[in-house]
Amino acid sequence: MYVCVCNAVTTRQISASIAEGADSFRALRDQLGVGTCCGKCSQDVRSQLRQECASDGCCRKRQPS
């Protein structure tokens, strides 16, 4: 499913970036371009980041920004 329509970024791409170590919104923005146009996807990207970090425990090491 597309999360960022402006940059054609899907939930799968975001999951893959998180699995490869992206642990902040800034990292996802830099890698995938999410939130760099209209910004409407920002909350959804942050929400996915929080959920996936919580499920693998990376939030215990570092809070997503």
Ligand code: FES
């Ligand atoms: S939907 Fe992501 S920047 Fe517009």
